Amino acid sequence: FELLDKWTRTTAIFFGDGTDYRNTPAAQASLDDGARLIQSAGVLVRIVGYTDERGGQIRNTQLAQSRAQKVTDALIERGVARQLLVAIGRPTGIDISPNAGAQSPNRRVEFEIGFAGEASDQP
Numbered sequence: 001f002e003l004l005d006k007w008t009r010t011t012a013i014f015f016g017d018g019t020d021y022r023n024t025p026a027a028q029a030s031l032d033d034g035a036r037l038i039q040s041a042g043v044l045v046r047i048v049g050y051t052d053e054r055g056g057q058i059r060n061t062q063l064a065q066s067r068a069q070k071v072t073d074a075l076i077e078r079g080v081a082r083q084l085l086v087a088i089g090r091p092t093g094i095d096i097s098p099n100a101g102a103q104s105p106n107r108r109v110e111f112e113i114g115f116a117g118e119a120s121d122q123p
Contacts, residue, residue, distance in 0.1 A: 001041045001043065003037055003040075003041075004037040004038060004040070004041040004043070004045075004113065005113060007033065007034060007037050007111070008045070008110075008111040008112060008113055011030050011033070011034065011111060012105070012108040012109060012110050012111075013027045013030055013031070013071055013108060013109045014026075014027075014105055014107060014108050015067055015107040015108060015109070016102040016103070016107070017102050018063065018066075019063070019066050019067055019070050022102070022103070022107070031071070031074045031075060031078060032078065034075060034111065035075050035078035035079060035080050038075065038080050038084055038085075039079060039080055039081075039084075042084065043084065043113055043114065044083075044084055044085075044086065044113070044114030044115075044118055044119050045084060045085055045086070045111055045112065045113060045114060046086045046088055046111070046112040046113075046114055047068045047069075047071050047072045047075070047085055047086065047087045047088065047109055047111060048068060048088050048089075048090055048109060048110045048111070048112060049063075049064040049065060049066070049067035049068030049069075049071070049087070049088070049089045049090065049108075049109050050064055050067075050090055050091070050094075050106060050107065050108050050109070050110070051063050051064050051067075051091045051106070051107060052095075052100050052101070052104045052106040052107050053095075053100060053106075054100055054101070057091065057092075060091035060092070061089055061091045062089070063089070063091070064089030064090055064091040065087065065088070065089030066089070067089070067107075067108075067109050068087035068088055068089050068109055069087045070109075071087075071109045072085045072086075072087040083119060086114065086118075086119075096108075
């Protein structure tokens with residue numbers, strides 16, 4: 001759990017245009033590490049997609065969710081149980097950079113450890 005906690009606080013997957021990873025090899029390595037840690041810890045993880053300020057609210061809401069879902073699907077392909085993952089899009093969130101465009105780090109997916117009992121299948 002401690003390793004997963006550290007990983008979630010220090011890892012993001014960055015996107016260029018749309019749902020294209022900005023750096024595919026780096027994203028794949030992060031996904032491999034994340035899958036291993038999530039499986040080992042067995043706790044709920046929120047996959048949270050963000051956009052930059054480009055585009056309107058409707059487009060960015062859909063894009064943020066699509067980014068989160070892409071990462072969620074990639075983790076499931078790596079063997080993470082679907083019930084351990086929740087994909088969420090937050091188009092208006094915390095910017096981490098003033099930069100906009102395809103290289104903006106605001107175009108990202110972050111990871112959050114869920115709360116005990118948060119999953120709908122838990123009491």
